[in-house]
Amino acid sequence: MKNTNTGDRALTHVIATYRVRDKQENLSKRAEGIAVGLTVGSWTDLPAMKQSAVLRHCGTVEDIRVLDTSEAPSSDASVGDPVDRGHAALDTVIADISIGYPIDNFNNTITSILTTVFGKLSMDGEIRLIALQIPDALAERFSGPKFGVSGIRDRLKIYDRPLLMSIFKACVGRDVSDLTKAFLEQARGGADLIKDDEIFFSEQYATPEARVAAFTEAARQLQAETGQRVSYAVNLTGPVRQLFDRARRLAELGAGALLVNAVAYGYDVLAELAADPDVTVPLMVHPAVSGALYGSDTHGIAADIVLGSLMRLAGADIVIYPSPYGTVTLSRAEGLRLVDALRTPSVHKEVLPAPSAGIFPGLVPKLVSDLGVDCIVNAGGAIHGHPGGATDGAAAFMASIEATVAGVSLEQAANGNAALKAALKKWGQPS
Amino acid sequence: MKNTNTGDRALTHVIATYRVRDKQENLSKRAEGIAVGLTVGSWTDLPAMKQSAVLRHCGTVEDIRVLDTSEAPSSDASVGDPVDRGHAALDTVIADISIGYPIDNFNNTITSILTTVFGKLSMDGEIRLIALQIPDALAERFSGPKFGVSGIRDRLKIYDRPLLMSIFKACVGRDVSDLTKAFLEQARGGADLIKDDEIFFSEQYATPEARVAAFTEAARQLQAETGQRVSYAVNLTGPVRQLFDRARRLAELGAGALLVNAVAYGYDVLAELAADPDVTVPLMVHPAVSGALYGSDTHGIAADIVLGSLMRLAGADIVIYPSPYGTVTLSRAEGLRLVDALRTPSVHKEVLPAPSAGIFPGLVPKLVSDLGVDCIVNAGGAIHGHPGGATDGAAAFMASIEATVAGVSLEQAANGNAALKAALKKWGQPS
Incomplete structure (x- = not known):
């Protein structure tokens, strides 16, 4: 799931990838909203506080990729599926959005990781966390398997x-x-x-x-x-x-x-x-x-x-x-x-x-x-x-x-x- | 969700209700499998161990109710939906199965409740825990809200x-x-x-x-x-x-x-x-x-x-x-x-x-x-x-x-x- 644009941020950021269903024209704004909203604050007047202290905690949009029909899992109601599934609609697409979260936003708990990358977001309609890359510098805060x-x-x-x-x-x-x-x-x-x-x-x-x-x-x-x-x-x-x-x-x-x-x-x-x-x-x-x-x-x-x-x-x-x-x-x-x-x-x-x-x-x-x-x-x-x-x-x-x-x-x-x-x-x- | 057949078992059993999609003819056997398998053991030769000590821990099938089309939630692929959703099929129904679990099977942890009523079962295909009645005698093992x-x-x-x-x-x-x-x-x-x-x-x-x-x-x-x-x-x-x-x-x-x-x-x-x-x-x-x-x-x-x-x-x-x-x-x-x-x-x-x-x-x-x-x-x-x-x-x-x-x-x-x-x-x- 690592994408080539990510570069060094894979060393300093948790990269989470979400599979969503949304209107194609919403994807970019939605991704920005996640990157900012789940880090430095969704309702923040960011320009006013662009101090380096805050900006280094701000999330980044790493990738937005619209899946074509053949990639959508067959067990999904797939792209173009004519069945109304509530919040789904005819003009929606399935897309994978990757967001980077600076590791300084986390402490040494998995609760901090889960709450950040899929806390509020888990309640945001049709969305699934499908990949999670954790850089060594964060993984090292956990002892891992003893044996x-x-x-x-x-x-x-x-x-x-x-x-x-x-x-x-x-x-x-x-x-x-x-x-x-x-x-x-x-x-x-x-x-x-x-x-x-x-x-x-x-x-x-x-x-x-x-x-x-x-x-x-x-x-x-x-x-x-x-x-x-x-x-x-x-x-x-x-x-x-x-x-x-x-x-x-x-x-x-x-x-x-x-x-x-x-x-x-x-x-x-x-x-x-x-x-x-x-x-x-x-x-x-x-x-x-x-x-x-x-x-x-x-x-x-x-x-x-x-x-x-x-x-x-x-x-x-x-x-x-x-x-x-x-x-x-x-x-x-x-x-x-x-x-x-x-x-x-x-x-x-x-x-x-x-x-x-x-x-x-x-x-x-x-x-x-x-x-x-x-x-x-x-x-x-x-x-x-x-x-x-x-x-x-x-x-x-x-x-x-x-x-x-x-x-x-x-x-x-x-x-x-x-x-x-x-x-x-x-x-x-x-x- | 309490059903009238449950009687006194609602005082002595946790009653969990599951919404499943399955073939109608499987429902009864599946419910029995849950009641036995998630209490005294799924592969147990039960007749040989029908001591009272074991039987008092055995689960009970409280209810099996097939939903008609109008009751199935509209956001589901509903009854008779012609779309193949992987494990769904044309001849399946949506049904609510209620199982009673004796409270003596639990200790004073919510982990014991969740693991029993939706542990293995959570991995059993299209199944959702939609109701959970916890009798006072079990609830009392928890202090509840302090304020x-x-x-x-x-x-x-x-x-x-x-x-x-x-x-x-x-x-x-x-x-x-x-x-x-x-x-x-x-x-x-x-x-x-x-x-x-x-x-x-x-x-x-x-x-x-x-x-x-x-x-x-x-x-x-x-x-x-x-x-x-x-x-x-x-x-x-x-x-x-x-x-x-x-x-x-x-x-x-x-x-x-x-x-x-x-x-x-x-x-x-x-x-x-x-x-x-x-x-x-x-x-x-x-x-x-x-x-x-x-x-x-x-x-x-x-x-x-x-x-x-x-x-x-x-x-x-x-x-x-x-x-x-x-x-x-x-x-x-x-x-x-x-x-x-x-x-x-x-x-x-x-x-x-x-x-x-x-x-x-x-x-x-x-x-x-x-x-x-x-x-x-x-x-x-x-x-x-x-x-x-x-x-x-x-x-x-x-x-x-x-x-x-x-x-x-x-x-x-x-x-x-x-x-x-x-x-x-x-x-x-x-x-």
């Missing part, structure tokens, strides 16, 4: 293959002993990580602390028996100011990662968890609520910003996001852009992507082909729904992962692995 | 008229003395409250603490001279864990209210500010970023939830929201639903609504007719853009407010008030 891909691999001592994560399902209402049984069932199949359901808030029967203690002991026994290592990603929940002590406590008890509903809690809550030296385990972001921001084609914020660049800035080590392989709405192109935002060269460590929903063992070669080995194979349904149970479910995935990185076909691998054979029979392979 | 309408009136000692708030514009890049001059210019016209621009994050020339100290002293002098009282709503910003100390400090220095970008910071950050006994001034919520959630007709979350019921639950004393009088996208009906959510009988205090954008003196009678006197007349453009300057701009509004509550026509009031006369000439009155 990132390499840090997570060092912790788990797994370097050459995707990680396997099993999703803990059916959490609420079950006691610690019941949950520990379920934990071990998944673990025995070879899962590297086992994560809580993100909707696990009730602490009536099993507090997070009790779960971490019990699962850590179960994992220790499993490792003593079989040599296999498994980590538990516990849902970090509770009032904001209690999260930090709780995160420290859960890490001390043996948690392998902290699952954070970062969209609902707010990016700056995640950023402070990431910056806190006492939070000594990776932060795994769940995408809950993110669809409320990215779901529409015409409003809100693109998924690669919501779950990509802003989560990396806020210090996520792992980002779970809706895979394009299932029935969900994120397209393959959107998913790849999101992963690109987690990995593109930056002052911050790379984030491990965990595409989720609709993942089954036969899909692993496609997943590795799309993302490489630095990803998490994250599954629930195709682990717990395996005909042989969750242990076989996880084992089938691990067999598929190992075959894929070894360059062995899944059919061949399945010959020596009944769990994988049963999984391929049940869920097949993508054509 | 509310009556508390704010007691602080300001103004009981019988709308409050007048002037929006501090052109903040960034200006030093304390320059800002103090602008503060006094607005104050002298009679503003009860003067608020920062919500995008004021830079502290290079004027820290929030320095502004509060200077404006408090200026307000003290103004009161000594004229008897008039004015409060300053300062933008509360910075890293999350520093907000609480800063809020206390700003209150001690004399801040009249704290402006909070609550959507970007997260509802639970606001909730803890509200619950903190050391935060001794009202919390004023700015709607920045909220349009990214409510803007679309087909995705996201309705404005009366985003800025209404959830802000009240989180403890906002004042909610600024886009007025339906300007060029913005919130309709009059949506605005009234939002205000209703701030006022409807509840375990929490009433919140003061501050419709914003497009407010001019001639509009005050309409505003009071729509909202009553318990509201804030909030203006920027029509104060700073007054031909006589900001003092006359504020004075024109105050004259309009006083005339309106006295039952005097604005024309009549303008005869004795040059500032109002000039304002009516410039901005007119709605027909």
Whole structure:
């Protein structure tokens, strides 16, 4: 999205690009209005205060580009679409407007970025934030991921293959002993990580602390028996100011990662968890609520910003996001852009992507082909729904992962692995 | 949105209503999938675990209602719309699905509510959260507004008229003395409250603490001279864990209210500010970023939830929201639903609504007719853009407010008030 006219301002300005629908003759004035209105003030008699102190905070119009019909997303009511969609009209165009915001306008919070670039503007009719370039000089105010891909691999001592994560399902209402049984069932199949359901808030029967203690002991026994290592990603929940002590406590008890509903809690809550030296385990972001921001084609914020660049800035080590392989709405192109935002060269460590929903063992070669080995194979349904149970479910995935990185076909691998054979029979392979 | 079949579950369950587009024959299965999948687990072999402990956490399908064409919002691609919008299709209907979630599934965070009722579901294609009923037993876990309408009136000692708030514009890049001059210019016209621009994050020339100290002293002098009282709503910003100390400090220095970008910071950050006994001034919520959630007709979350019921639950004393009088996208009906959510009988205090954008003196009678006197007349453009300057701009509004509550026509009031006369000439009155 970087445009060639931007020049050095890309080093000193946040460049935000908006897709709008408007009358073509309004675009220039509207862009100027954004650049001035969201920086030095919309109703300011600017000529009277052209002191250098004010002008260096003024936004700049970087680009206005009217999309032709072929570029307008097909799922939009596209250019020239004869359907009246309320504020749309026959003589409107779709255009991308890029505005530069001086980084001196921001502090060290993501709230300051979001509020400036898509605060008031989010309420301005049909407008969507589709790109956001943050210069290093601003990114450096955030600590970013504490572990990132390499840090997570060092912790788990797994370097050459995707990680396997099993999703803990059916959490609420079950006691610690019941949950520990379920934990071990998944673990025995070879899962590297086992994560809580993100909707696990009730602490009536099993507090997070009790779960971490019990699962850590179960994992220790499993490792003593079989040599296999498994980590538990516990849902970090509770009032904001209690999260930090709780995160420290859960890490001390043996948690392998902290699952954070970062969209609902707010990016700056995640950023402070990431910056806190006492939070000594990776932060795994769940995408809950993110669809409320990215779901529409015409409003809100693109998924690669919501779950990509802003989560990396806020210090996520792992980002779970809706895979394009299932029935969900994120397209393959959107998913790849999101992963690109987690990995593109930056002052911050790379984030491990965990595409989720609709993942089954036969899909692993496609997943590795799309993302490489630095990803998490994250599954629930195709682990717990395996005909042989969750242990076989996880084992089938691990067999598929190992075959894929070894360059062995899944059919061949399945010959020596009944769990994988049963999984391929049940869920097949993508054509 | 409460439906008559819900019965006692409205006392023990959060009832969420979703507007979806789907094939009619899928609706029942989809509703069941939500009720089970977002509570006790989507892939659970439920019959095997029908212990009472689990079942009491299971969600319930409360209602499925297919909308007929006349009910579908006109700005939607409505029922039978022949345009292919990606996941829409010819044989789909628009329907409202209501699901009950047992309150024992939640803790005392709004994150737990949002993540459960619109976490994963937000990513499930064309779906919008349009209603959210929260039973008292859950609402009581939140402290709600500390001041509310009556508390704010007691602080300001103004009981019988709308409050007048002037929006501090052109903040960034200006030093304390320059800002103090602008503060006094607005104050002298009679503003009860003067608020920062919500995008004021830079502290290079004027820290929030320095502004509060200077404006408090200026307000003290103004009161000594004229008897008039004015409060300053300062933008509360910075890293999350520093907000609480800063809020206390700003209150001690004399801040009249704290402006909070609550959507970007997260509802639970606001909730803890509200619950903190050391935060001794009202919390004023700015709607920045909220349009990214409510803007679309087909995705996201309705404005009366985003800025209404959830802000009240989180403890906002004042909610600024886009007025339906300007060029913005919130309709009059949506605005009234939002205000209703701030006022409807509840375990929490009433919140003061501050419709914003497009407010001019001639509009005050309409505003009071729509909202009553318990509201804030909030203006920027029509104060700073007054031909006589900001003092006359504020004075024109105050004259309009006083005339309106006295039952005097604005024309009549303008005869004795040059500032109002000039304002009516410039901005007119709605027909």
